[in-house]
Amino acid sequence: MSASPPLPAHGPFSLRARLVTPLDGGGHRWEPDARVEVDARGRIATVAAWSDGDDGAAIDVRPWVVMPGLVDLHAHLPQIPNVGRGAGLDLLTWLDRYIFPLERGFDRSTAERLAPAAFRAMAAAGTTTVVLYGAVFEDSLDAAFAAAEEHGIRAVLGKVMMDRLRYDPSLADADVLAASLRQSADLIARWHGRDGGRLRYAVTPRFAVSCTADMLRESVALATATGAYWQTHLAEDADEIAEVTRLFPDAADYTDVYDRAGGLGPRSILAHAVHLSDREVARLAESGSHVAHCPTSNLFLASGAMPLARYLDAGLSIGLGSDVAAGPDLSLLAVMRAGAYTQNGRRAMLGDREPPLGPLDWLRLGTLAGARVLGLGDVIGSVEAGKEADLVCVDPSTTEPLTGLAEVAVDPTDEAADLVSRLIFRAQRDTVRAAWVRGRLLPAGQAGTAPTDA
Secondary structure (H helix, E strand, C coil): CCCCCCCCCCCCEEEEEEEEEECCCCCEEEEEEEEEEECCCCEEEEEEECCCCCCCCCEEEEEEEEEECEEEEEEEHHHHHHCCCCCCCCHHHHHHHHHHHHHHCCCHHHHHHHHHHHHHHHHHCCEEEEEEECCCCHHHHHHHHHHHHHHCCEEEEECEECCCCCCCCCCCHHHHHHHHHHHHHHHHHHHCCHHHHCEEEEEEECCHHHCCHHHHHHHHHHHHHHCCEEEEEECCCHHHHHHHHHHCCCCCCHHHHHHHCCCCCCCEEEEECCCCCHHHHHHHHHHCCEEEECHHHHHHCCCCCCCHHHHHHCCCEEEECCCCCCCCCCCHHHHHHHHHHHHHHHHHHHCCCCCCCCHHHHHHHCCHHHHHHCCCCCCCCCCCCCCECCEEEECHHHHCCCCCCCCCCCCHHHHHHHHHHHHHHHCCCCCEEEEEECCEECCCCCCCCCCCCC
16 A cells, blocks of 8 residues: 655645546546646646656655546435445335434434534545435534535535425424425525535425425425425335325326426436336436436345446436445445446346446546536536546555555556556545545545445
């Protein structure tokens, strides 16, 4: 394991490192020896191959690799204490037995204890942008936003909205919709767009099983009026889909439930979408809606195996989500690994014929594709001059199968793909060495759910 050099806490600074990044115009950039300069505003000023005449003031972190910060499009902040529990259960049973009791206790004091540690663990796993569900309680979301503001992570949060399957007995049924809309609006007024857009809000009806048509429709209206995102779950599990069919008998399918509420569009993030008909895929693509693909969660709850390549071929906008706690790992490198295994399994057992995604495709899904889902593709998601410096440094030596062995030479045309492949399939708890947002070094704690050798 390489020794840790002193790392800059904020810009301006210059790093000498290896570099791999997707590019806005397509493809990727690989530099075995690069200079990455960050200015005092926290923007990337220069990305170039290193030359012998370059200023020696750069901090040399080689053989570490600079990459874009990872973008996690779907996770549940209150659920982190239950990571890894309840294996073998279906989604609805797991929610009832493990999740709703936990979220019931997610008050302000709990959020004040949990959120700072959670954001440190996310930074330790290389996540610089995260989209989170909270619980139904306004004050706990207020505390979570305050923790994100202090930590420095780029975060989108939302108070969960439910007027069915409720776990909050403090309101009469007739008052739930109005109270939930009012509380969400208050949180939007306080937090959406804070710190130049680093903190944003997502109006968050949990899913169609726990929301009436009125709740879905009014939550969309609130998001539209305020410019917030709108996030929910879609077609994760067969039993869930059957329940939605029972609750909304007039809808053509699950996607149509949200379409009738006005919920499809460029500000919408739909988690899972494992089981979609061709009609649903076409409608989501046509509307510009986005999907958060969560393969670790889908495998943990045996929800299904998304036909990812077919969705991408149909033009659907997709990024990655950890979906903790159903996803048992905060690391998006672990999510990429599970996704690759899932797609390989589909090809081997179900005969999928679409070309497989390679390591650099998975890196794009976890960075630039996720940034574009959030409408931030021109701001973050790749290491290119002019963008904000949301960066991570990773140590590829931690991925070596055995220590002390000389590395076997590889074809240089595949060097970037081979390096990223190792990072995906061999990442360890200490592979991520640093993470910055806008050139500010993020505090990173013990990543108890960071990558492990699976």
